[in-house]
Amino acid sequence: MQYPTVSLHSYQRFINEYRQNSPLRDKPEGVLRGQGEEPLNRIRPELLRITDEWQKAKKKIGDSPTKKEELEAALSSQLFRILKTIPVSMLTDSDFWRYLSSEYFFEFTLWRDGESCALASFGASSAAVNFDCVPFRMFNRGLIAYTISDDIDELSYAHIPGTDLWRSHILRVLTSYSASMSQAILDEYQAGNLPTAVVRDVAKSLRKNRANIVFEVLDLEQSNEILHREIAKTLAALNR
Amino acid sequence: MIIRSESRTIRPFEGLSLAEKIFARTTLLIDSKEHEAGSLLLPGSQVRTANLAIKTNTSLKELQQACTDAGVPHDSARYVVFARSRMLRKSTIILDHPIHRKNFDETLEIDRMIEDKLVFGDQSGFEISVALIVWETLDKKPLKVSEPGTWLGRSRFRVRPESDFSSFSPLHLDKVTRDRLGLREGTYSHIEIQDDILALEDLSDGVQVYLDEDVLNLLLQDESDGIAKAIQTQLAVTTISSITQFIAHELKTEGKLLDDLGEDIGANRFIRKLAADSKIAPEDLLDLGLTASNHLVSLVESRFNLSNAIERLLKEN
Numbered sequence: 001m002q003y004p005t006v007s008l009h010s011y012q013r014f015i016n017e018y019r020q021n022s023p024l025r026d027k028p029e030g031v032l033r034g035q036g037e038e039p040l041n042r043i044r045p046e047l048l049r050i051t052d053e054w055q056k057a058k059k060k061i062g063d064s065p066t067k068k069e070e071l072e073a074a075l076s077s078q079l080f081r082i083l084k085t086i087p088v089s090m091l092t093d094s095d096f097w098r099y100l101s102s103e104y105f106f107e108f109t110l111w112r113d114g115e116s117c118a119l120a121s122f123g124a125s126s127a128a129v130n131f132d133c134v135p136f137r138m139f140n141r142g143l144i145a146y147t148i149s150d151d152i153d154e155l156s157y158a159h160i161p162g163t164d165l166w167r168s169h170i171l172r173v174l175t176s177y178s179a180s181m182s183q184a185i186l187d188e189y190q191a192g193n194l195p196t197a198v199v200r201d202v203a204k205s206l207r208k209n210r211a212n213i214v215f216e217v218l219d220l221e222q223s224n225e226i227l228h229r230e231i232a233k234t235l236a237a238l239n240r
Numbered sequence: 241m242i243i244r245s246e247s248r249t250i251r252p253f254e255g256l257s258l259a260e261k262i263f264a265r266t267t268l269l270i271d272s273k274e275h276e277a278g279s280l281l282l283p284g285s286q287v288r289t290a291n292l293a294i295k296t297n298t299s300l301k302e303l304q305q306a307c308t309d310a311g312v313p314h315d316s317a318r319y320v321v322f323a324r325s326r327m328l329r330k331s332t333i334i335l336d337h338p339i340h341r342k343n344f345d346e347t348l349e350i351d352r353m354i355e356d357k358l359v360f361g362d363q364s365g366f367e368i369s370v371a372l373i374v375w376e377t378l379d380k381k382p383l384k385v386s387e388p389g390t391w392l393g394r395s396r397f398r399v400r401p402e403s404d405f406s407s408f409s410p411l412h413l414d415k416v417t418r419d420r421l422g423l424r425e426g427t428y429s430h431i432e433i434q435d436d437i438l439a440l441e442d443l444s445d446g447v448q449v450y451l452d453e454d455v456l457n458l459l460l461q462d463e464s465d466g467i468a469k470a471i472q473t474q475l476a477v478t479t480i481s482s483i484t485q486f487i488a489h490e491l492k493t494e495g496k497l498l499d500d501l502g503e504d505i506g507a508n509r510f511i512r513k514l515a516a517d518s519k520i521a522p523e524d525l526l527d528l529g530l531t532a533s534n535h536l537v538s539l540v541e542s543r544f545n546l547s548n549a550i551e552r553l554l555k556e557n
Contacts, residue, residue: 013416088361089288092327125434127409128327128364128445140329143358147330174441174504177324177331207502212251213389214373216322216331222377222388 080142
């Protein structure tokens, strides 16, 4: 199996040239890693379909951050379904994510996170991509939804919009290794019980709980019990 | 003068000492070789293919006694093995054995072929945890565990590839990178640290080390050369000192103590490991980072025995 990759260095160089409006800039070419068949070729048309969908939708959406988030949410489940079919070794290679970012998601990233967004949005801030990398965070959003439902046709949890919630309180924190706790948080958020003023303190309390409790083994009822207790405590502290 | 102080996280429960002892003995067998809990660096191919097994080094009888000590009924606790991918947000439970049931094996094989590929196929590594866990809600009593999911004892094995970026492998510092980082021409090295370092599980995800591209190319030609080794050691000292100072400043800015960071947080593990290796309290190490950076650098130099490396280099040349 072989697949295209883009190194951190060459991607940084390209982004830098792009931002300096260099006329010579070319997107970094994918360097093949491994040998044999190339699984990505199977899914290239589907990846292009995602970018087409974005191109069509962006005119209607304009600059609305809410609508942008909704579109990212909707495309997350599609991207997960497409990428789930390729080998895990590709999905756990940061240079492969940089290739995807550069080849299919570069313009989308600029549109989504802003023209002057951080290198992390492209997966180009450090050797290992993190959850600020747009296609990587979209894939993991779909993955969490899939882990909750265990049904590839039922990824509706990925469609729950909430840029800050997903970024700061689900994807970047270890809580998201627990499908039941992720589900409990998303349910409460969707029900309007986790507004910004509350969710930050609740997230801190959950982190403290994790010191003694293994969230990964909890069922939904048990996760809900912990979450509801921490929400109630936070609301009491905020005198609500 | 360094004032010695120690701190440790106290769990608000009693009767856990046997459970803690049991899990201090648990080991991970990697291709039949036994490893203690902690971070394990392996060749990349071994991370992807090694045979894995947990050697429990305990018996059902002893686990039942640990539950009794903690006030947990035997039918309410399970011996659990679970794992999670390092890169992807995916975890999997490999075994949850009720400890009132028989047939507890001393060695628990992990069949990578049938376990979750999103976890064990992660070429950047994975973490395996083994724990004795309360499985259902118990009556609340003072200082007794009662919540489901609470662990009585546990051990964790972080498996990482040797070639991993966790070794803070330097990247080329060329003109483009210098311009991007706002560095002057002639800059030899630079360490970039992300401001969310206190939130990262893996410290290396937030640290980037740059070294002048010509120097780095020369280093890569023969890493075993005396000068190459001395440069690498000096760079390691600079990197570790910078990270320590950055963590100390971030903790101060955010008004946090080291104990406020979870044990999963890389910055927490980094400071404790460096402090233990340097035979100094973590709080004193952070204090050096804030108030005496020259002493901190000397301490890290001592940790790497830099004088020895330089002396060897001078003799060789």
